[in-house]
Amino acid sequence: MPSPTSARDPLSSITLDAATLTVIHQHNADIARQPASLTKLMTAYAAYACIGEYGHSWDETVTVADDDVHAVADDETRMGLVPGETVTLGRLLEGLMIVSGNDAALAMARHLGGSQPAFLERMNRHARQLGLRSTWFASVSGITTPRHASSARDMAMLAACLLNDHPQILAITAQRAFEHGSFSRNNQNAxxxxxxxxxxxxxxxxxxxxxxxxxxxxxxxxxxxPVRLITVALGSESREARDARVRELLADGFAALAGTAMDA
Known part of the structure; x- marks a missing residue:
């Protein structure tokens, strides 16, 4: 089980081709560290697996439990679920991926896995199957939890597997804003x-x-x-620094591909 570092350690980053998994750039890509809500890439991946394996449907309704809401601390992100309301699994996926709802993660894990521990076991089983060697999930949402860890390389590989197996998720992650009842929030991906x-x-x-x-x-x-690239950056000191670095790495990645094509 990896031991995560702290955010004070050097930035970790990687850029890879989503189709071929060819690495274009890497920097401290294998450092094990807390991945925060990038965890939800696996929450979503495991949810898709449950849909495919057990006859669930994204139109299936979930009754929100008290713990799905009250276990989420005031400083955590949420999608505005209310105990006792019914919501579809598809709506939970939107709340999970657009506004990073921790309440969505808890409700989805409980409904599809029977319990959070059972769903976590599935998440870790998928991590082993995908060869994510620096990853251990101890949280379904990504909150800071002892031994919860991943790396830039593992998160990029997971993102590629999610996109290649379930490309329809891009119709969700491209959305700029989300509303549920009286709750509304913008997507934080600038x-x-x-x-x-x-x-x-x-x-x-x-x-x-x-x-x-x-x-x-x-x-x-x-x-x-067209070519699809994935860039992952972990441990930036600010949102602005993170966004600037990822923009730069994506631009460099596409420029490198263009240069390679011209040399061929």
Missing amino acids: LLGDDGVDGLKTGYTRAAGFCLAATACRAVPGRAQ
């Missing part, structure tokens, strides 16, 4: 709207720092088809 950026997941805790898994699909000179 890169949405940049050239080809349509996801994927932001994260922040004091222990993890500012984190982002971003993805963009752009035309590349010399390539017959």
